[in-house]
Amino acid sequence: MKRTRRSTVGSLTALGIAGLAGCLDGGIVGSIREGGEAGEGGEAGEGAGSGTTGETGGSADGNDGSSDGTVPPTADGSRYLAYELDHLREESLSGGVGVDGIPSIDDPNFAPIDESNLVDDAPVFGVVRDGEAKAYPQHVLVHHEIVNDTLGGDPVAVTYCPLTGTTQGFERGATTFGVSGQLVNSNLIMYDRETESRWPQMLATGIDGSMYSETLREFPVVWTTLGEWRSERPDSAILTDDTGYARRYGNDPYGVYAPIGGYYAADETMFPALSTPEAGHAKSVVIGARSADGAVAFDKETLLAERVLEGRLEPADDDVVAVADPALSTGYVYRTPGDATVEPDGNGYRVEGGEAGSGGGFDADDLPLDRVLAFDAMWFAWAGFYPDTGFAGEHTEAGYGR
Amino acid sequence: MAAETASPTASPVAWLSGLVRRTAFAVRVSLSRRDGRATLGLVAVAYFVLYSVGLGHLGRAGGAAVRGGTGGSAPVLDLFVVSDPLLTATRRVAPFQYEPVALLTVGPIEYLFAPVNAVLGLGLAGLVGVTLAVSVVAWRGPSACRIGAGAGAAAGLPGLLSGFVCCGPTILLVIGIQASAGVLAVLQWFLPLAVASLFVTLLWVGSRVDPDTVR
Numbered sequence: 001m002k003r004t005r006r007s008t009v010g011s012l013t014a015l016g017i018a019g020l021a022g023c024l025d026g027g028i029v030g031s032i033r034e035g036g037e038a039g040e041g042g043e044a045g046e047g048a049g050s051g052t053t054g055e056t057g058g059s060a061d062g063n064d065g066s067s068d069g070t071v072p073p074t075a076d077g078s079r080y081l082a083y084e085l086d087h088l089r090e091e092s093l094s095g096g097v098g099v100d101g102i103p104s105i106d107d108p109n110f111a112p113i114d115e116s117n118l119v120d121d122a123p124v125f126g127v128v129r130d131g132e133a134k135a136y137p138q139h140v141l142v143h144h145e146i147v148n149d150t151l152g153g154d155p156v157a158v159t160y161c162p163l164t165g166t167t168q169g170f171e172r173g174a175t176t177f178g179v180s181g182q183l184v185n186s187n188l189i190m191y192d193r194e195t196e197s198r199w200p201q202m203l204a205t206g207i208d209g210s211m212y213s214e215t216l217r218e219f220p221v222v223w224t225t226l227g228e229w230r231s232e233r234p235d236s237a238i239l240t241d242d243t244g245y246a247r248r249y250g251n252d253p254y255g256v257y258a259p260i261g262g263y264y265a266a267d268e269t270m271f272p273a274l275s276t277p278e279a280g281h282a283k284s285v286v287i288g289a290r291s292a293d294g295a296v297a298f299d300k301e302t303l304l305a306e307r308v309l310e311g312r313l314e315p316a317d318d319d320v321v322a323v324a325d326p327a328l329s330t331g332y333v334y335r336t337p338g339d340a341t342v343e344p345d346g347n348g349y350r351v352e353g354g355e356a357g358s359g360g361g362f363d364a365d366d367l368p369l370d371r372v373l374a375f376d377a378m379w380f381a382w383a384g385f386y387p388d389t390g391f392a393g394e395h396t397e398a399g400y401g402r
Numbered sequence: 403m404a405a406e407t408a409s410p411t412a413s414p415v416a417w418l419s420g421l422v423r424r425t426a427f428a429v430r431v432s433l434s435r436r437d438g439r440a441t442l443g444l445v446a447v448a449y450f451v452l453y454s455v456g457l458g459h460l461g462r463a464g465g466a467a468v469r470g471g472t473g474g475s476a477p478v479l480d481l482f483v484v485s486d487p488l489l490t491a492t493r494r495v496a497p498f499q500y501e502p503v504a505l506l507t508v509g510p511i512e513y514l515f516a517p518v519n520a521v522l523g524l525g526l527a528g529l530v531g532v533t534l535a536v537s538v539v540a541w542r543g544p545s546a547c548r549i550g551a552g553a554g555a556a557a558g559l560p561g562l563l564s565g566f567v568c569c570g571p572t573i574l575l576v577i578g579i580q581a582s583a584g585v586l587a588v589l590q591w592f593l594p595l596a597v598a599s600l601f602v603t604l605l606w607v608g609s610r611v612d613p614d615t616v617r
Contacts, residue, residue: 096589101495246484246502248512250464 069173071194075215079205080290080316082386083274088184088200089207091274095163095183099191102179103245104146104157110134110237113230120227121258124238125167126328127151127158127221133236135229136160136221138257140239141167143247145188147239148176158221161188161201162254163263163270164381165285168201171217185274185384202377202385223376224328232327265398273384280395282380287322288389289313289333289374295386296333298322300376302393303331307344310336311392313372320372322392323349325364330376334369342367425608429532432539441538446524446531453523457499459514463507480507491517497590498522522593529600536607 081088113135118124123138130152141147141160148157157177160167163186170177175194182189188201197209204216222229229236241249255262263270267282286297294313303309307324319336336342340353349367350360356368383389432438454460484490487503495501500518507513 097496097499098494101499103495103501244485246482246505246514248458248461248463248505248514250512251458251461253458 070175071173071211072175072177072192072199073171073173073217074211075204075217077292078213078215079203080292080294080313080386081203081205082295082388085205085207085213088203089198092182092184092189092198092207093271095181095271097179097181099181100178101181102143102145104148104176104178105140105144105239105243106148106176107244108147108149109240109242111240113226113236113238114234116226116230116238118226119258120225120230122226123257124224124226124229125158125160125221126224126229126233126236127169127219128233129154129156129219133233134158135226135233135236135238136167137226137239138162139249139252140241140243142252142254143245143249144243145179146177146190148172156219157190159188159190159201161186162252163187164202165264165283165378166202166375166381167221167223168204168375169219169221170204171219183271186269186271186381187385202381218373220373221375222328222330224330228328260399267398269380273380275384275387277379277383277387280379280383281397282378283398284379284396285376285399286379286382286391287331287333287374288377288382288386289320289322289372290386291316291318291372294318294390295382295388296320296390296392297377297379297382297386298331298333299379299391299393299396300331301396301399304329306393308342308349309392312390314390315388321369322374323364323367331374332365332367333372333374334367335372336369340369342369421605421609425536425605428536428540428608429604432536433532435539437542438535438539441535442528442531444531445534446527449527449530450523453526454513457516457519457523459502459516459519461512463510463512478509481505498593526597526600529597529604533600533604533607536604540607540610 083091116137118137118139124135125138125141126133126135132152134149134151136147136158138160141158142162145161146157146159148155150156151158155172155174157170157172158167159170159177163183166187172192173194175192177190177192177199180189180191180198182198184200184207185202187203189207190199190201191197191209192199192211195210197206197211197214199206199211199216204218206212206214226238241247252262255264255266257264264283269282285300287300287303288295288297290296291313294316296311296313298309298311303322304324304326307326309322311320311322312318313320320333321336321342322331322333323342324331334342337355338353340351340355343350343352345360345362348361348363350358351362351367351369352358354368359368362368379395433442451460482505484503490501490503493501498519500516502514502516502519504515505512506515
């Protein structure tokens with residue numbers, strides 16, 4: 001009896017020690033380092049060009065960062081930022097997990113998409129690069145947020161932040177990205193494992209570390225559904241939940257998308273935003289685009305209903321147009337210099353006055369205009385990062401624009 | 403007994419020693435009774451289940467995204483174990499949260515087994531169960547016992563809360579509080595505070611029990 005009591009007390013003491021260790025270990029909640037390693041700069045909105053060109057809307061080449069490509073390759077110029085980089089770093093806070101507490105998938109496994117047992121409405125993030133198509137299911141990425149993969153022969157990271165509803169692709173060079181455990185404006189702050197610089201996903205810009213103020217090379221990722229992606233890309237592979245980690249992949253800790261519920265439908269956020277828009281549901285979905293000098297958001301549900309929306313990158317006051325792609329329930333953004341106009345033309349689009357001339361029957365993703373990389377985002381997150389953003393369409397309810 | 407004779411100001415060590423001995427005696431006596439053991443068992447099991455649900459480690463299998471489809475019916479019993487369970491088990495993912503090493507699916511229920519969290523949960527469950535067992539035994543005893551039913555609720559509350567705060571900021575979504583650096587800092591300390599408060603509550607409950615009335 002006595003021995004049992006002592007054992008119990010010993011066990012409880014060990015638990016207490018483990019508990020305190022859990023609290024006091026600074027490694028648990030990775031903190032953004034003080035600015036000792038911060039480089040020069042912090043000026044917002046400087047640099048040339050949006051870095052988004054070509055039919056894929058991907059980033060223009062900048063530099064490889066190092067001769068052996070061990071650091072993430074960077075883009076020419078910078079993205080528009082409404083805040084100083086130091087302010088963004090100061091506004092970063094713990095998301096409740098430590099560095100790599102949400103583990104990235106570094107050894108992804110894929111299966112043919114027609115073997116998937118997901119429902120057709122399940123959200124997936126589709127990518128095509130050099131002819132290779134892949135789909136990344138939201139219900140897997142919500143537990144990992146980053147997949148370090150190889151696409152079209154290139155090392156890339158496909159990323160997803162569930163709290164801001166954003167999925168974006170980045171070139172990663174020879175290194176990999178991980179989840180820092182920190183958030184800013186509710187948005188995932190990634191870190192690269194070579195320099196440990198911190199990169200807020202939506203900004204694609206280093207806010208701390210030796211790559212401070214550098215801009216990552218991005219490529220477009222389409223937020224669509226399994227059924228739509230399978231119809232458009234039957235040759236696609238799909239990420240499986242054979243990740244090496246034990247997870248309840250059928251259980252989304254934040255809510256559910258099909259049908260929408262939980263955090264994804266609530267007008268409240270879990271973490272404070274950098275700024276709050278005057279109108280609009282926090283979780284309504286916009287298709288956002290940014291250049292070096294401005295940002296614009298198109299309400300996704302409005303765009304899918306009206307097919308064409310004109311807007312402006314603000315504060316640059318540059319004209320852009322968004323066109324819907326009903327097959328994938330998404331949209332693409334193009335610059336419209338001069339008096340160029342776009343209007344529906346059957347299932348495609350007609351462009352008048354473009355620099356490449358006028359014509360009709362263009363696919364939504366193949367207009368003869370300069371394409372600006374765009375991605376889905378929850379309205380509160382976009383307006384939080386870009387309070388002076390241009391906006392086009394009507395504010396709608398929570399959802400993913402369908 | 404020493405707890406009755408020593409003064410906490412004049413002789414704190416003797417007073418504390420007496421308090422611990424008296425509480426240990428109350429626990430031993432309580433668990434020697436059937437109602438005490440039943441209370442411990444029921445409360446500990448219920449607490450552990452709630453703790454595991456709060457962590458997100460226990461729940462219904464499948465979800466909206468993976469229902470239906472062409473994958474066929476799920477197996478009734480399935481066990482997945484990671485490739486390196488020992489190394490994985492000690493990998494901390496958040497304060498008081500450790501990496502699961504296995505996923506057990508039994509029919510419609512699935513359970514993520516994270517060994518350290520299982521030990522933490524069982525420890526908390528035992529503490530809450532013992533405290534409530536002593537409370538119940540004392541409450542059911544003669545009026546000479548100087549303790550009321552409210553002590554039982556007081557004993558269980560901090561432990562229950564600590565279980566749910568283990569799931570991190572997602573609990574804030576449920577209770578409608580927005581996270582801030584201050585709130586998150588408090589959350590990190592909630593579990594050790596809960597353990598400490600459970601010990602204090604147990605000592606308090608034990609000190610209120612007259613051993614002669616509960617034999």
